[in-house]
Amino acid sequence: MVERTCLAIVLAAGEGTxxxxxxxxxxxxxxxxxxxxxxxxxxxxxxxxxxxVVVGPDASAVSSEATRNVPDAExxxxxxxxxxxxxxxxxxxxxxxxxxxxxxxxxxTPLIRPQKLRHMREALAKGAAIAVLGFRPNDPTGxxxxxxxxxxxxxxxxxxxxxxxxxxIDLCNGGLMAFAGKTAMTILxxxxxxxxxxxxxxxxxxxxxxxxxxxxxxxxxEEDDVRGINTKAQLAETxxxxxxxxxxxxxxxxxxxxxxxxxxxxxxxxxxxxxxxEPYVVFxxxxxxxxNAVIRSFSHLDHAHVGKGALVGPYARLRPGAKLGADxxxxxxxxxxxxxxxxxxxxxxxxxxGDARLGAGSNFGAGSIVCNYDGxxxxxxxxGKGAFIGSNSALVAPVTIGDGAYVATGSVITxxxxxxxxxxxxxxxxxxxxxxxxxxxxxxxxxxxxxxxx
Ligand code: UD1
Ligand code: CA
Numbered sequence: 464m465v466e467r468t469c470l471a472i473v474l475a476a477g478e479g480t481x482x483x484x485x486x487x488x489x490x491x492x493x494x495x496x497x498x499x500x501x502x503x504x505x506x507x508x509x510x511x512x513x514x515x516v517v518v519g520p521d522a523s524a525v526s527s528e529a530t531r532n533v534p535d536a537e538x539x540x541x542x543x544x545x546x547x548x549x550x551x552x553x554x555x556x557x558x559x560x561x562x563x564x565x566x567x568x569x570x571x572t573p574l575i576r577p578q579k580l581r582h583m584r585e586a587l588a589k590g591a592a593i594a595v596l597g598f599r600p601n602d603p604t605g606x607x608x609x610x611x612x613x614x615x616x617x618x619x620x621x622x623x624x625x626x627x628x629x630x631x632i633d634l635c636n637g638g639l640m641a642f643a644g645k646t647a648m649t650i651l652x653x654x655x656x657x658x659x660x661x662x663x664x665x666x667x668x669x670x671x672x673x674x675x676x677x678x679x680x681x682x683x684x685e686e687d688d689v690r691g692i693n694t695k696a697q698l699a700e701t702x703x704x705x706x707x708x709x710x711x712x713x714x715x716x717x718x719x720x721x722x723x724x725x726x727x728x729x730x731x732x733x734x735x736x737x738x739x740x741e742p743y744v745v746f747x748x749x750x751x752x753x754x755n756a757v758i759r760s761f762s763h764l765d766h767a768h769v770g771k772g773a774l775v776g777p778y779a780r781l782r783p784g785a786k787l788g789a790d791x792x793x794x795x796x797x798x799x800x801x802x803x804x805x806x807x808x809x810x811x812x813x814x815x816x817g818d819a820r821l822g823a824g825s826n827f828g829a830g831s832i833v834c835n836y837d838g839x840x841x842x843x844x845x846x847g848k849g850a851f852i853g854s855n856s857a858l859v860a861p862v863t864i865g866d867g868a869y870v871a872t873g874s875v876i877t878x879x880x881x882x883x884x885x886x887x888x889x890x891x892x893x894x895x896x897x898x899x900x901x902x903x904x905x906x907x908x909x910x911x912x913x914x915x916x917x
Contacts, residue, residue: 466510467510467563467564467584467587467588468512468513468562468563468564468644469509469510469511469512469513469562469563469564469565469566469584470511470512470513470514470515470557470558470560470562470564470565470566470644471506471507471509471511471513471514471515471565471566471567471568472515472516472517472551472554472557472558472565472566472567472568473499473502473503473506473514473515473516473517473529473568473569473570474517474547474550474551474567474568474569474570475487475489475499475516475517475518475519475522475525475529475570475571476517476518476519476522476541476544476550476553477489477519477569477570477571478519478544479571479693481693481694482693482694482695482698483695486524487522487524487525488570488571488692488693489502489525489528489570489571490524490525490528491692491698493573493698493701493702493705494702494705494706494709494728494729494730495729495730495731495746495747495748495749496729496730496731496748497528498570498571498573498692499516499525499528499529499532499570500528500532501573501574501730502568502569502570502572502573502575503516503529503532503533503536504532504730505568505575505576505577505580506566506568506577506580507533508577509566509577509578509580509581509584510581510584511566511580513537513557513560513562514529514533514535514536514537515536515537515538515539515554515557516529516536516537516538516539516570517539517540517541517550517551517553517554518538518539518540518541519540519541519544520540520542522540526538537554537556537557539553539554539556539557540553541553545656545662545663546656546660546662546663546664546665547567547638547662547663547664547665547666548651548654548663548664548665548667548668549662549663550665551567551651551665552651552652552663555648558644558647558648558651559648561644561645562644563587563643563644564584564587564641564642564643564644565641565642565643565644565647566580566583566584566639566640566641567639567640567641567642567665568580568639569638569639569691571691571692571693572637572638572639572688572689572690572691572692573690573692573701573705574687574688574689574690574701574704574705574708575596575639575688575689576684576688579596579639579682579684579688580639580641582594582682583595583596583639583640583641583682584641586641586680586682587641587642587643590678591643591677591678591679591680592642592643592646592650592672592675592677592678592679593616593640593641593642593643593650593668593669593672593677593678593679593680594640594641594679594680594681594682595609595616595619595636595637595639595640595669595679595680595681595682596636596637596638596639596640596681596682596683596684596688596689597609597634597635597636597637597681597682597683597684598634598635598637598683598684598685598686598688598689599633599634599635599683599686600633600635600686601686603630603632603633603635604622605622606622606635606636607619607620607621607622607635607636607638607666608620608622608625608629608630608632608634608635608636609632609634609635609636609681610629610632611634611681614680614681615678615679615680616669616679616680616681617669617670617673617679618669618670618673619636619666619667619669620666621658621659621660621664621666623658623659623660624658624659634681634683636666637684637688637689638689638691639689640665640668642668643677646672646675646677649675650668650671650672650675650677651668653671654667654668654671655667687704687708690704705730706727706728709728709729709730709732710723710724710726710728711723713728713732713734713740716734717734717736717737717738718734718738718739718740719737719738719739719740720740721739721740721741721742722741722742722743725742725743725744726740726742726743726744726745726746727744727745727746728746729746729747729748729749729750730748731748731749731750732746732750732751732752733750733751733752734751734752735752735753735754735755735756735771736754736755737754737755738752738753738754738755738756738757738758739756739757739758740757740758741757741758741759741760741776741777742760743760743761744758744759744760744761744762744763744764744776745762745763745764746764746765747763747764747765747766748765748766749765749766749767749783750764750765750766750767750768750769750781751768751769752768752769753768753769753770753771753772753773753789754771754772755771755772756769756770756771756772756773756774756775757773757774757775758775758776759774759775759776759777759779760776760777760778761776761777761778762775762776762777762778762779762780762781763779763780763781764780764781764785765781765782765783766782766783766784766785767781767782767783767784767785767786767787767799768785768786768787769781769787769791770786770787770788770789770790770791770806771789771790772789772790773787773788773789773790773791773792773793774791774792774793774794775787775793776793776794776795777795778795778796779793779794779795779796779797779798779799780797780798780799781793781799782798782799782800782801782817783800783801784800784801784802785799785800785801785802785804786802786803786804787799787804788803788804788805788806788807788808788823789806789807790806790807791804791805791806791807791808791809792808792809792810792811793810793811794809794810794811794812795811795812795813796812796813796814797810797811797812797813797814797815797816798814798815798816798817799816799817800816800817800818801817801818802816802817802818802819802820802821803819803820803821804816804821805820805821805822805823805824805825805848806823806824807823807824808821808822808823808824808825808826808827809825809826809827810826810827810831811829812829812830813829813830814827814828814829814830814831814832815832815833816832816833817833817835817836817841818833818835818841818842818843818844818860819833819835819843819844819845819846819860820843820844820845820846821846822846822847822848822849822850822866823848823849824848824849825846825847825848825849825850825851825852826850826851826852827846827852828851828852828853828854828855828856828872829854829855830854830855831852831853831854831855831856831857831858832856832857832858833857833858833860834857834858834859834860835860841860842860842861842862843860843861844858844860844861844862844863844864845862845863845864846858846864847863847864847865847866847867847868847882848866848867849866849867850864850865850866850867850868850869850870851868851869851870852864852870853869853870853871853872853873853874854872854873855872855873856870856871856872856873856874856875856876857874857875857876858870858876859875859876859877862876862877862878862879862880863879863880864876864879864880864886865879865880865881865882865883865884866882866883867882867883868880868881868882868883868884868885868886869884869885869886870886870888871885871886871887871888871889872889873889874886874887874888874889875888875889876888
């Protein structure tokens with residue numbers, strides 16, 4: 464089949480007042496991405512080659528999130544909220560340019576799967592003028608009902624306007640629709656606002672198409688696909704549903720999740736083969752994990768890369784720009800930010816590594832840190848291959864430690880340490896023979912005097 468062109472119109476002019484937030488509804492996040500970003504990804508994967516986003520007035524943050532995700536998305540403003548068909552017609556300029564398929568999607572329906580949108584487009588390719596995504600909710604209250612004659616859809620009735628018999632229908636409108644491009648504008652222009660709400664209902668398109676002797680069909684799907692978000696509680700429920708999908712997809716791809724329900728993934732988390740993730744690990748956005756790596760319990764990763772066979776955690780924190788090579792060990796209570804940890808390097812306990820390079824095979828001792836921030840600016844630390852940083856050292860950046868150099872435990876390093884050099888930067892130890900007994904005698908006297916005074 465020749466690939467049909469497709470315009471996707473994303474309605475993102477929602478009020479979102481029930482979120483009790485200053486942020487627009489579609490800018491709330493699940494699995495590390497905004498609701499809008501999820502929808503935009505889905506329409507692109509479904510072949511939406513032109514994307515129009517309809518926003519409300521004063522929605523510059525929504526517009527910029529749209530173009531950040533899809534640089535050539537066109538933004539249209541719906542100045543007054545007069546219904547879903549009115550919102551679609553805000554993008555009339557894009558519609559009039561002509562396209563085979565038109566997908567209409569709600570910006571607050573982030574779990575829509577691309578294959579469902581593809582099924583709707585396939586129905587158009589087979590001759591339908593409209594395809595509607597239908598579902599059977601546990602509680603149909605509030606949804607438009609799909610009125611069928613045989614397999615053909617004859618009308619969608621909004622609940623407010625439905626007869627008792629129509630209200631008894633359990634097949635409901637998920638809200639997402641696909642229109643054949645050649646008849647879309649004619650149908651949309653005929654939609655009026657003669658209903659209880661006085662809105663231009665997109666759903667009226669069905670009866671109009673029917674009157675034009677055009678065919679409308681229903682594509683049935685699961686409730687999750689059309690889950691709309693209006694409240695923070697629904698946001699959390701949707702997050703939970705998406706996490707289940709992401710965990711299952713990770714396991715289907717071969718990742719071992721020891722306790723999947725405790726692992727939180729981002730929509731873009733990428734795993735290689737035979738990765739193991741222990742219980743209670745959180746993946747923020749932008750994380751890639753290569754083959755055979757193990758992420759141990761209670762670790763938090765965000766915009767980080769984990770190389771082949773690396774061992775991370777328990778209790779590790781990989782912040783943005785942490786890049787671990789193969790077989791790296793990052794152990795408990797170690798934080799890494801904006802740093803390259805080359806192959807085989809180790810930081811096993813209680814350390815901070817920021818704005819640094821840790822050369823291949825080097826060892827960063829327990830309790831050591833880089834002092835990368837001087838209160839005004841960040842500076843870099845460069846540690847050569849095979850270097851050894853003794854425990855509880857402070858490397859004051861900017862500073863360079865050469866290949867194979869050895870920093871003695873407890874050092875405060877402020878100057879370059881050449882390759883293969885030994886740097887000791889701490890007070891020399893002093894021994895006073897018998898000093899312990901003398902100290903104890905003095906303390907005992909103090910104690911007796913205090914006892915007498917009380
Ligand atoms: C809509 C459907 C209903 C379906 C339900 C599924 C219509 C008329 N009704 O009802 O059949 O069962 O979704 O959830 O389509 N929007 C605008 N501008 C407007 C009005 C709406 O951009 O003027 C956007 C909203 O932000 C939202 C979407 O369109 O993203 C749906 O609007 P909403 O008012 O929530 O429709 P429902 O009453 O839920
Ligand atoms: Ca709604």
